[in-house]
Amino acid sequence: MLTCFGRDATSRPFHMSTPKLTPVGAKSGKKPPIPLSQRTPAPIDDELQLVTAARAGDITAFEALVSRYERKIFRLAMNITQNREDAEDVMQEAFLKAYEHLPGFEGNSRFYTWLVRIAVNQALMKLRKRRPGQLSLDQEIETDEDSFFREVEDWGPSPEERFDQTELHEILNKVIAELEPPFRIVFQLRDIEELSTEETAEALNLSVPAVKSRLLRARLKLRQKLNKYFRRGESS
């Protein structure tokens, strides 16, 4: 079965030794989370058809693309800007720019990846305008490496099953908002939007090693923050 890690099997194969580290939900016998690949509303072929039609001026086709991705683009914009009004502006500007530049879209990447890059640029501009001189994605941020070994506890087989969707969203929004922007944005692009390391580096104008380093620290920091919600025996 494909998991999040295995969605792009060529670039991100997942090798986890068993039986010690089994997939989420496997021990409980309950259904594991649905892989994103199965939740994606339509195949890429369909996306290509819509993009082709939209390029030819079919507004309905472009509307279909907007409807398909508006939630994800809004989440991306919210996670980067941390401000609803800014996120609304970013989403609107991103779709308008995408429409405007659609004739130049050559189809070398997925439309969605291209759209994400436009939205990220808009969001970063917004963030820099709001906090001039404060946002530098390539700045070095000191991390307390020893802290990653604190609060190491078992979460049980599937923490997702202990919270309803609303509670889970609140927790995830809260912990990701606490990350410094350079970590938050790299994690967002790499692990939520599933851009490759190279695509993330290109979108953020960072080197590949810098993306890897930020991603590692973002993952570890989020793990640490989630620990207080998900450790076995905790339910709130």
Added chain:
Amino acid sequence: MKCKNIIEEISSYLDGAIDPALRAELEEHLAKCKRCRLVVDTCKKTIQIFCNSDPVPLPDTTRSKLHSALMQHLHQAKQIRHE
């Protein structure tokens, strides 16, 4: 391999982007070290939880603002193309 080295390699390990010899060394350590096993396991779950989380539906006002702005712009752009 020491616990501290595990931390540096977690991402590559979880992404499957690790040298096979290093992976074997890392797994040998994980088999012996419960603490590192928990760090790796909970790190993996962290990624999966975010990865599996669907975005929430757009608030109605946000959606209607977006669609009216787009429609206005798109129809104008189409008119200009046809002129």
